Amino acid sequence: MRSLVFPLLVLVAPLVQAEDLFTKIDATPMSEVWLDTGFATAHFDSDKDLNGANKGLGAEYRFNGATSATVGRFYNSDRQWSNYAGVIWQPYALGPVRVGLAIAAFDGYPKMRDGGWFPAAIPTLTYEYQRVGLNVGIIPSYKDRLYGGVSFQLKFKLL
Numbered sequence: 075m076r077s078l079v080f081p082l083l084v085l086v087a088p089l090v091q092a093e094d095l096f097t098k099i100d101a102t103p104m105s106e107v108w109l110d111t112g113f114a115t116a117h118f119d120s121d122k123d124l125n126g127a128n129k130g131l132g133a134e135y136r137f138n139g140a141t142s143a144t145v146g147r148f149y150n151s152d153r154q155w156s157n158y159a160g161v162i163w164q165p166y167a168l169g170p171v172r173v174g175l176a177i178a179a180f181d182g183y184p185k186m187r188d189g190g191w192f193p194a195a196i197p198t199l200t201y202e203y204q205r206v207g208l209n210v211g212i213i214p215s216y217k218d219r220l221y222g223g224v225s226f227q228l229k230f231k232l233l
Contacts, residue, residue, distance in 0.1 A: 114227075115225040162209075
């Protein structure tokens with residue numbers, strides 16, 4: 075995990091000016107629609123034969139500056155289809171990078187509730203530039219049921 079944090083800080087550091095380092099995001103109502111791709115995942119357990127090319131499609135609706143609703147479907151690390159629905163709550167920013175949690179329900183993981191739905195809270199960073207963005211989720215491992223890693227998701231602003 076430490077080996078992944080340093081490269082993320084190196085990417086963010088040049089974008090941050092000292093006076094804008096840590097800010098609270100304005101929760102003013104808004105209306106944005108984003109189309110999300112699947113994920114590219116770098117797993118912590120790289121010795122296992124896990125799927126890191128998590129193709130899929132999703133959407134986000136940002137209804138205020140700090141919160142978005144999100145839904146989607148992707149081919150997970152266990153090579154099964156998963157669905158998700160939840161909210162991305164990012165009340166703070168580190169420079170231009172939003173910081174918070176994706177709080178969602180997922181299904182499709184055979185070792186977790188026999189593939190049924192389960193809740194998760196995933197630390198999430200988001201960088202957006204005009205009509206393109208990147209969500210970065212830091213997924214914790216859970217026993218032998220869910221495999222942790224860092225997931226990257228491209229997104230495109232439609233409205």
